[in-house]
Amino acid sequence: MHTDNRPTRVRWTLFFIIFALVVINLIDRVSLSIAMPTIAAEFNLSPTLQGVILSCFFWAYALLQLPGGWLIDRYGPRRMITFSTFFWGIFQTLAALATGGISLLLSRVMLGAAEAPLFPAGGKLNAMWLSANERGRGAVLMDCGGPIGAALGGLIIAHLIVMLGSWRLVFAITGVATLLMSWVAWRWLRDDPAQHPEVNTAERALIAAGAQPAEVAAGPVTRGFGIAKPMLMAMLTGRAAWAMMFFGLLTWGPSYLAHARGFDLIAIGNATFIIFLCGAVGSLSGGFLLDALVKRGMKHGRALKGLLAISGTVALVAFLSLPYLRSPIAAVAVLCIAAFFLMWGSLYWSLPALLTTKEKMGLAGGAMNMAGSVGGIVVPLLVGIMLQLGVHYDSIPLFFAGCSAVYVLGTALIGIQQRAEVTTCITVR
Template sequence: MQSRIEARDPPRGMAQAERATSVRWRIFGVVFLITLINLVDRISLSIAMPTIAKEFALSPAMQGLILSSFFWSYALLQIPGGWLIDRFGPRRVVAAATLLWGAFQTLLGVASGGLSMLLLRVGLGAAEAPLFPAGGKLNALWLSRHERARGAVLMDAGSPLGAAIGGLAISNLILVFGSWRMAFIVAGLVTVGCGWLAWHYLRDDPAKHPGVNATELEHISGGAVPLAKVAFGAADELPFPARSAVAMCVGRLSWAMIFFGLLTWGPSYLAQARGLSLQQIGTSTFFIFLSGALGSLSGGFLCDALAPAAWRVAK
């Protein structure tokens, strides 16, 4: 019996040469799902606003305040959110943030008027603020240098795809239940479930994930940054020139103006200026943001494909 067991045990050299597991991509599959749900919750109010405005008799000015209130706290808490990620790790922050914004999304379903809805949207923005910075840190911790563009777009593409699916999902939930309130509550409860998934599966350190084998860990450590070393360094330690950082910030700012403008005001424009029905609004937003998701994925995979050639040219 002992000889049979020993015969099945692979030699040490074979164990070291085993095929790498793919936990890092499953990690980003979870991040992609959470990002998608994030945008479903974010677009839900824009989709339902024409209906809510009639029920609460909201003026155009009040509608504008409610729709924009999300970004007040979302923008202000970006830097504090980054500090929390460095202090407690992305796993804890992503799980806690997802549970918290799921709670705010659920409570939106029982809002009693414009003021309570405005305050709950401020809370939703605060809770969602750390998600994308946490995704950036997970990218550095889990992926090699030549995989990071794909990791980044798996997260970024979740934004337009979430908006696309969210437009369809929320509009159809409102039609099925005959109530925007139930649509918000269902969306919020799904988000709470995603918070549990984040806590259960994400890890801050690949070496501490039970599914990662030695080969994948070696692959990751060849390009990933240890958790203790992910911090702001001196200017001469930056991996790219300051002008590149400025250019990326300007590009991101320009993207955000267009994307969040469409996300926030697009459904109201389609309803008021074009007279589209709720179902037509959901279908229109689906195709608008699906195009963005496909473009984001294509760009990320293309960057990873071109990066080695660009690296050789730079040398």
Template sequence: MSSATLAPAGAPASSVRWRIFLVIFALVVINLVDRVALSIAMPTIASEFGLSATMQGLILSSFFWSYAALQIPSGWLIDRFGPRAMVTWATVLWGIFQSLAAVASGGLSLLLTRVGLGGAEAPLFPAGGKLNAAWLSPGERGRGAVIMDCGGPLGAAIGGIVISWLILSLGSWRLAFLVAGLVTIAMGILSWWYLRDRPEDHGGVNAAELSHIRSAGPVGQQAAQAPGRLSPRSLAALCIGRFGWATVFFGLITWGPSYLSAARGMDLKAMGYATFVIFLCGAAGSLTGGFLADAMVNRGYDRGRVAKTMLTLSGLVAALSLIALPRVADPVHAVLLLSVTAFFLLWGSLYWSFPPVLAPSDKVGFVGGAMNCAGSISGIIIPILIGWILDVSNQSYGSVLAFFAAAAGLYVAATLLIDLSGGRATREPAR
């Protein structure tokens, strides 16, 4: 139990909850910078180590072997020991593995550091889902989900610029990895200092903010109650939908830079800038989706209907954009189309507002872990599958893009099967 005391009542509501999510946001940004570093450096590393496309895919996939395997155990540990401790240990440990990658001597040793990195990063997103349920009122959880999740595409965007700049400036991908790892370790120490599992344990939270967090939101909005039981059908649909979404997202992260280099003829500098633009648009889309969803809910519209409508549009736009991409000849126009894809695809960040709605409070970490495990399984399959497809198709990306479009369709279909009405009062639309 923290020794922090609740700040006195009588003052305007404090805003510690948003600073908590600012820390989580920063952690997710760093998480994706570390994760995307290998994708950015892969053309250089592949040349140095003499790696085939299939071996590159295997190394890119290896991160997700441990990441997926530890999602559900991480969710259980978060429910048992709390998100603060798990986030701190995870961040420090993945910083260590990122630093160790700097001394890799070949494909196998690099692969082992990626396995360690994936296992260490596993608790972060389920812990963020747990903090969402503990720190935010029901009317704020959409924003909380996307503030956390938009750090992913923003981290991928920043990673594209930062890692390529570090490689060029330091003349070494190894030094770039070492710098990234040390920054991560420092962020883990900051997390322990500021995060708390509950608002009651944080000395900066006053009575007005605590009352707001525990309220239902705007006047007239009934309290959202956690369901008494977890629906197996909704859990399965949630996991399948996340798998479809993650297939597209991780495809862009792991093979996107290589696509820009091989299929669009970009050098390292141009590839870094293009990656930045694409995933910056993804981050903007994530934030737009979350704030729009909360605005609609706070105006009286049903959260489940809002979420399903937005996620359906997200998947449809992504699918159509990916189908059109091979017909775009100009590299700049291709980057613009990928930016549109990323903008709407990242409305999928709304998935992180689902665990508190679908699960009892003592199972939120488990549901977040199960959902992220399903998405991570795609991260295992996709890098290897795409590498194999490229090897047997003479480096053709047309069928790869068609596959991603089909995955976007799966994302839409499964999302429509999720029942988000359980445990919440249904309200008539605002007039």
């Protein structure tokens, strides 16, 4: 263990690994969305069945969030992240062997089950490894892997399918890469800074100095999640609405670009890359801005809710304007703006550490991620049904505008009150 008086920076290496896992996670998820026009033609899938297959990932993913959160609190994030990464690599590889819509659906359900613990475990590591004035950056460093993975996935998957001439081979390649990352997770991650051989005393002291947040949820606290019921419902509603926009873009965005804007596969990949890259930049900027505002003395809750309100309002305006834009380039530009501000919603991952106790963070993070997963289940199905009923692709952004309004409202109802700073030491095991 290092004994230098200067704090080591192992905590940021750890979060870079979490970031890399999330990037690969989203590449694996978006691979189906990018390949769907090709797969739909090969398997003769209707729009409704496409929506079911795009949605089915979230069936097991949502159902296992609460059990996954409980397992994280019981067995630790390191074990659960390693387990998750290994098995989602297995099922991503098996998807390459699909022979029709049903076998593809089953592989996606199992993929969702395997991926369930990743984000709640990352949220718990945020609380265990970062001081209060670093958690905004930690939350967005983890979550911005989502749009970066979607961006890279859109670009890489589209070009690989064209270059290799086989979506199956591309799925197998991404699955094997995921399996390799499971070893990296086990090798480098630790549940407690005191357990990591590279962390010195100064870094442990820095983390411990701000281990407890200075704000807590207002109102009586529920036993189950450690958060007052009205605050819990508001958080879940806001997160679900946010997820419907993000996963709506992720699942139906490529088809929207193809059918409403006339893009071919390469153009879809390029546009998806640009849109979600803007989202990644937005995610990072939101985290740094939140930490800067808190450092300047603004109350954490006020700064967080203000940034989330801006996020939802800009997304609302962007989606409302899309049906009136004739230029495909202008439409992509507006989607880039929407993605940039929408990804300030990554700051939601700072809420479990802010609103509940260390012992309940895995469960609270699982509940929040379950709400997002429900949004991920609902949105592909609803869009598929709307298209099947004759709604034109040009009108779909209006549905996402409604989701933006719910996102703003849910976030506004999360009440956070200031209390005295409480400092605790990290347990040495």
